[in-house]
Amino acid sequence: KQEVTQIPAALSVPEGENLVLNCSFTDSAIYNLQWFRQDPGKGLTSLLLIQSSQREQTSGRLNASLDKSSGRSTLYIAASQPGDSATYLCAVRDYGGSQGNLIFGKGTKLSVKP
Amino acid sequence: GAGVSQSPRYKVAKRGQDVALRCDPISGHVSLFWYQQALGQGPEFLTYFQNEAQLDKSGLPSDRFFAERPEGSVSTLKIQRTQQEDSAVYLCASSSGPSNQPQHFGDGTRLSIL
Numbered sequence: 306k307q308e309v310t311q312i313p314a315a316l317s318v319p320e321g322e323n324l325v326l327n328c329s330f331t332d333s334a335i336y337n338l339q340w341f342r343q344d345p346g347k348g349l350t351s352l353l354l355i356q357s358s359q360r361e362q363t364s365g366r367l368n369a370s371l372d373k374s375s376g377r378s379t380l381y382i383a384a385s386q387p388g389d390s391a392t393y394l395c396a397v398r399d400y401g402g403s404q405g406n407l408i409f410g411k412g413t414k415l416s417v418k419p
Numbered sequence: 420g421a422g423v424s425q426s427p428r429y430k431v432a433k434r435g436q437d438v439a440l441r442c443d444p445i446s447g448h449v450s451l452f453w454y455q456q457a458l459g460q461g462p463e464f465l466t467y468f469q470n471e472a473q474l475d476k477s478g479l480p481s482d483r484f485f486a487e488r489p490e491g492s493v494s495t496l497k498i499q500r501t502q503q504e505d506s507a508v509y510l511c512a513s514s515s516g517p518s519n520q521p522q523h524f525g526d527g528t529r530l531s532i533l
Contacts, residue, residue, distance in 0.1 A: 309461070334520045348423075348510055349462070349524040392507055398485055398518055405453060406475065407512075407522060409461030 307332045307399050316383055319418050324382040326413045328395030333373045338394070339407065340380050341394040349394060378387050378397035385417045421445075423525035425511050431531045432501050438494045440528045444513030451494050452522060453486055454510040462510050468494060469516075498530075506532045 308331045318324055328338070337356045341349040353362045353369040355378070361370040368381040382389060392414045396407035424443040432438050433455035444451050449470050454462035455478075464478040479486070483501075486493040498505055508529050512522040 348526040406464035
């Protein structure tokens, strides 16, 4: 059974710092991996989607990498801003089940202090 | 609308009551998913529809949970004889179909059972 782990559970950094969030998964047979952002009381906003054949994806100050063989992904945030404060969730879509559902980690709660 | 719409945003019910949660996916999206998110946890898969067909309901926690999507667009998640452990945020997501497409989430319904 696929399990997704995110480390650290919480992170506090000063504004302007570059940071890395980590995600690991136990079964490398995945279609893709998706990073989300969740603000308090809100749903999930998709940040980046990496297909299993890809190594990384970039969007603005965000860069996500995927190493399928080792079961790891990282989300790199450059020049962090207070508006980046949120919970970041990693999820994989694997070959099990209906091939549709995502399996999530518990998230990393990020706080960027001005 | 432009995004996934869920209603109500908040629902309070007494233990034993039945509740119905609605999801209006992005227009034209054939795939629809329901997830349950407990406080401090990542979302967990409940059920998946492709058009009107419920292809996977393996995540539904008990036979008190029932979901439908009769015309392949709007979906309703119904919980009968609610219990306190049903208190959670219920998230709906839709995607354009294939497994390699991103899922787009609504803001969820926060359900509290007293």
